[in-house]
Amino acid sequence: MGLPLPMVPQLPEGKAFGLLARFKDAPAIHAACEKVRDAGYTKWDSHTPFPVHGLDRAMGLKASRLPWIVLTTGLSGAAGGMLLQYWVSVHAYALVISGKPLFSWPAFVPVTFELGVLFGALGAVFGMFALNRLPMLFHPLFSANSFAAATDDGFFISIESWDPKYDETATAALLREAGAIEVEVVNNE
Amino acid sequence: MSHGPRIVDAAQMDLPAGSLWRRLPLFSAIAAIVGIGASFAMRAGDEKQFYFSWLVAFLYFMSLGLGALLFVLIQYATKTGWGIVVRRLAENTAAGLIVMVLAFIPVYIGLDKMYAWTDEAHLDEIVRGKMWFLGAENYIVFGVLYFAVWIFLAWWFRAGSVKQDLTGDHDLTRRRIVVAGPAIVLVALTLTFASFHWAMSLDPHWYSTIFGVYYFAGSFVCVFAFLSLVVLGLRRAGALEGFVTVEHRHDLGKLLFAFVVFWAYIGFSQFFLIWYANIPEETEWYLERMHHGWQPVTIFLAVGHFGLPFLYLMSRHIKRNKLTLGLGAAWMLFMHFVDLHWVVMPAHHGKEFGVTLLDVTTMLGVGGLFLTAFGFCLTRAKLVPAKDPRLIESITFENF
Amino acid sequence: MAHQLDNTHEPVEGRAPLILGGHDFKSLTGKVAEPLERKTPLGWWLCFLPSVAMLSVLGIAVAWLFWEGVGIWGLNNPVGWGWAIVNFVFWVGIGHAGTLISAILFLFRQKWRTSINRSAEAMTIFAVMCALIFPGIHVGRVWVAYWMFPLPNQMAMWPNFRSPLIWDVFAVSTYATVSLLFWYVGLIPDLATIRDRATSRLKKIIYGLFALGWRASTRHWQHYERAYLILAALATPLVLSVHSIVSMDFAASQLPGWHTTIFPPYFVAGAIFSGFAMVVTLMVICRKAFKMEAILTLRHFENMAKIIMVTGMMVGYAYAIEFFIAAYSGNPYEQFVFINRAFGPYAWAYWIMVGCNVLSPQIFWFKRFRTNLKVLFVMSIFVNIGMWFERFVIVVTSLHRDFLPSSWDYYSPTFWDVLTLIGSFGLFFTMFCLFARFLPMVAMAEVKTVLPGADPHGDGPKAVIQGAD
Structure with a gap:
């Protein structure tokens, strides 16, 4: 498609969108974000039902402009x-x-x-x-099974497959080691 | 990175041995003697100028002490958490009010040099109709009453807080929470009428219902600037490490910023409504200040007390950096002096703006007196309320 | 209920819990979302239908006004500004508590605001809607109401920017816009929650559209929190400016009783005072209707009672200083106006005002009354009666005694004045009913930040003082 659609993410081609890992609670996701950050990932995100204090720093994000x-x-x-x-x-x-x-x-x-x-x-x-980049009414993450909990009581980390360090098994192992209670592969589309 | 509890050293609650801060009472006393001595020496030359300069210095340090007292009271009434680590410093500042009663004596002696309403033989009908509130007797009776309220509160709140350092008795906090509410009402009323008596009545025809709020706004600018500087100075001297963090400095900076804006809001409201309605008996006050020699001062006040600090203090980086916060705070302390000078001095100089050596020596003298009391209190107790039940909450607080 | 429901005693050693009932994140979501997901209860219809009936009264009153002109109101020669301006100021003032809660209490890190801010902000928007009716309809020739805006027109005519009334247009419309934005930004994460829980496709699409595809990402939260903080920092001076500018409608004049320098901060304090009373009125009802005793706790009400008392005393301070300065000024016109207020033909209105606004809130010095919901409910209505009368006293008593005694007159409202006021309440309650039915009335994402378990470093002490004796 030539024209960029405003409400659809512009994602590279690929079979899998990436991995979605669920964590138990706020302290767990804070510690896990520090691990993922230190492992050198760049195309990843965390999803929490409320803004967890200091999580942006744990993810190594730059201050908002x-x-x-x-x-x-x-x-x-x-x-x-x-x-x-x-x-x-x-x-x-x-x-x-x-x-x-x-x-x-x-x-x-x-x-x-x-x-x-x-x-x-x-x-x-x-x-x-x-x-x-809002509004963005469609996103691959919405098709993940447990993702609806992100607006309720679920704490998630998603790592995208086009991250240079991404490797489905190794990344999943890292997430499990960081304390994930559930890791899921999310399809692109 | 571990997330265990932060360890804070209790020794940081005391001034380090050999710190210059320990000699603050001595230095201040010397400054007081030099300043007051020099002022009195120059009194014979220009008696009127002496009293007016003294009044500005008096109002300046009164506003600092009153701002500090209100800050302490509000902390108790609202059960503040973050501010516990700076509360003792505010208590010490409020204790300066106790010696300010000495600075009130020359003000009373010089009444007839400053206030037009003292010349009862030549008063017009309007001012004669105000003698139920003005007049030397009212001035002293009310003055004593105001000081009685403030001195008692400044002493009582600090005494209990210091006592808690030793006993750790939480009932001391509970009692102060109960008293703080009514105390705020009392201070708000006494501060308002004191500002009417001491400053507004310099021009006995003029009146403005917001004047008390204006004086209060300036006092809060002054106290947060002062506390920021004291905190920075103490940290430089190697005290309060781990107690007063960048988060507390940021909060003091935010409050300073907020009251810079509040002052501008109140000041503009007063000016604007009088300018707009253009009623002769009100505009005279601004006419005096907006023409001739005072015009540049008025512009300087608007820019220096609001415009520049508003833009400067807006950024969180400025408030969190020690040097930039210190510069902003020092500037605001200076601008608060300009503000009070601008309020008081046209009653003396008339159309012409002027600064004399007496303006400097009286500030040095009265300030020395005030800081002697402040320093005396500072060196005789812990720098923070050591056993306040919310101390840990205060130490660990973080901004958004 | 097994859980203790009194959290009004806060020990000096710590903090009383804000949310009771042992809620965790999941149960809180369920509790707040539940009213949106069940069948419309009968009680809601019992509130909604009378509100709509009152709203139609507004329609009738306004239609008759447009047909017949402002002559149907009780305006007379010296009193050219009657209930329309009184109602306008009253409703704008009500709105101010919502912004105080959402912005100023946010800046002061008052975490208890999280349980009430959503509905208080909604109340703000509906109150401003009610307020906007009055300047719109009172102009007489409504078909040229657009002259209030700086729009190019065929007469090459522009508004007078030196008039306080044009400042009002800008202040109130900015206030309405910013309040709506602030409210909507706060709603986005909660709309996403409702979207993710929705079972019907229609609901999923509607809530989904308004949730903008929110996926609770930290990269989003980061900008979102910054935006929220900035909005709070902008809304704080805005809310002060709005009622200050409203006060200048009066204070910029030369009329004794209107022209006084304390008006701007005094009007702001009064606005917050009346607005909090309205929040209490609404929240007492909602707490009961939605069984939210564990989320809208007694502590929230006690804090609101304290704010009502403090702002009530600020208003009392302004009354006192106005009186004092009138006496001190030596200006016979000033003195006459204030004596006339207290002892003249409108003394009854004046003493209703003082009784409701200054005297009655004094009972909140006592914890017993601050934590008694029945007392609070009655008091909140008293305060709003008092604050309505405050505006009435200011507008009417200053006008009805003109400088020329030959113009003196007594102002009384007509049947249509009363209907319009009642009708504006209809609009307010109709909107609030719709809000309570279709939107989450507690800011879930925000309340979750004050629940135990929200802190990523655990809930224990974060510092230890070593070497303390």
């Missing part, structure tokens, strides 16, 4: 708000009101602030969607 996105959109919103009011009040529809100067900056602070917050919040939410 989201704050920069928000700073940019927020400042643009505020600047745009001030410019809009300046243009409207000084150029487009210049009226003297309550004896105040045409450019009465204190009176423009509320709208400037509101638009800064509005665009900052839009940047935060849609920036987060973009960074997470």
Whole structure:
């Protein structure tokens, strides 16, 4: 397929998507993530029903770039708000009101602030969607048998088959050694 | 990587032998003598200036002590966990209020040099109608009442906390949790009326309902900046290792940031509503400050007390780094002085902005006095509430 | 029940549990999802149908207003702003507790917020919807209501950005948008939970679409948590600004009783005060209806009672300082307004306000009352009555005595004023019923973070002080 579909993952060709391992609880998955990280895997993820504190560090993830996105959109919103009011009040529809100067900056602070917050919040939410590639309504993991528990009480690690270090038996052994109570091969599609 | 409990050394709760911090009371006392001596020496030259400068210094260190007292009370009332490791430092800061009563004496002596309402023979009808609240008698009676409340609370909360270091009695904590709620109500009211008496009435015609909140906002900026610096200094001296971590500094930084914004919110609300409505009896206060010599100071205050620190302190890296947090905190301590100078001094200088040597010497003198008490308390007890039941929770707390 | 249901006693040596009933992750999911998965109970219809009936009252009242004009309301010459603005401020204020819980308590790491934040945020959105009705309908010529927005039009006309009313348009619409985003972001993981539990294909598709394909991945959680924190950090000043700007509708004027500098923070405190009361009203009912005693525990209610008391005292502080400064100002107009409020023709409204907002919350000094749900329920209604009257007192008492005594008049609402207010409650309760039926009313993913077993380093002490005597 030539065109990238926004709601479908762009995955390399391959028979298996990878391995999905289930762990008992939060401490177990934290320890296991450190092991997988230290083993040098890069194309992998963990899935937990709630954000487990410090798991991003245990996985060796870099800090989110989201704050920069928000700073940019927020400042643009505020600047745009001030410019809009300046243009409207000084150029487009210049009226003297309550004896105040045409450019009465204190009176423009509320709208400037509101638009800064509005665009900052839009940047935060849609920036987060973009960074997470959401919405993505289909994903091979959804076909795994036990994966529904990831939004209930299941703690999972998934390792993708196109990770350079991936080897179905060796990787499965690593996951078992790291404390997996169940390891499953997930098909691509 | 092991996840066993972190081991923290109890010796870190004491100042190391030979640390310069141990001589803080001595150095501060010298600073107090030099500062107060020099100020009094210059008093004859410009008596009015002496009293106004003294009032700014007095209001400055009062706000520091009151901010610290409120911080301690709020910690008890909300059963705070994270802040236990910095609570003793705040208790010591609040103890500075006890000696500030000495600094109040020159303020009272200089009343007629500072407050227009003391000149009863030449008052207009409006100000005469305010003498049920103003007037030298009210000033001293209320002043004594305010100090009685604050000194008692500052002493009682610290005394129990220090006693707990020895006895480990958890009832001391329980009793303070009960008292903290009503105590906050008392301090909120006394702080408000004190700010009316001491600062707002410098211009007896002017009034603003938010003025007490404005003084409170500045006091919280001051106390979190101060505590950040003290914590950094103590860690540098080799104390509090393992107790006060980057997480606590980050939290102090966040609170500093929050109250920088809160101060701006309150300050802007006051300015904005008065500017917008443009009623003569209110605008005079801002007219004085927004024209002539005070205009640059007003702009500097808006930029330096809000604009720059807002952008600077926003980043979590700035708040977690020792040097950058220290710079931000020191800057805010300075800006808080600019703020109070800007509130008080137009009543003296009129249209012209001016700084004199007396502004420096009174800050040194009153500050020395305040820090003598702070240092005295600091060196005579543990640096953290050693047996507070939530100490471990506080040590191990982590930000998001 | 075998488990102890009182967690209001917190020993100084530790923390009382937030969630009772021995819940683990799985049982919590089940408990929260259950109301969405069973057949619609009769009780729900008993709440929903009367709410819809009240909503139709709103429809009738608004239709008649559009037909006949604002003359059907009780407005008169000095009192040109009546119940419409009172109701607007009342409803916007209600919303503020939701944002306080979701944003400010989040920044202060108040973990107890997790049990109530979802429904409080929902309440915020519905309250803002109710509020938005009033500026929309009160303009008289509703067909030009779009003039409130800076839209190019055939008359080359632009809004006046120096008017507090235009700030309101921006503040309230930003507030509505950000609240909705915040709420939805919080919902995504829980919608995924419902999707994964759904048994019917239709439910799977609908919840699945809104869950956006969430797969609870840590790489996602990382950006998600950052987004949530940033939204909280943005919503905190936003919520302060919204009611501050609403207060400027009054305070930017020159009218005694309206123009006073403490209005912005005072309105914010009052908004949070009334909003928490509404949360308590709703949560007392939901706790009983959904048998959520173990999740919405007494401790949650006790904490809300404390916030009600604190914000009530902030409001009381503002009343007192306003009175004090009026006396101190030496301005006869200021003095007249406040004496007139307390002893004039609207003294009855004033004393309802003081009684409900300042005096009655004082009983929350006593733990006995903070932990008694019946008392809390009654008190929460008192507070909302008081806060409605606060806005009534501010609007009407300042207006009905004009500077010219010849213009003095007494304002009374009409039948249609009353119907519109009742109708707005209909909208509010209808929306809340729909929410409680179709969406998880407790933030499961968030509550799970405060359950035992959530901490990857175990639940034991994480530091030991060595060498302590």
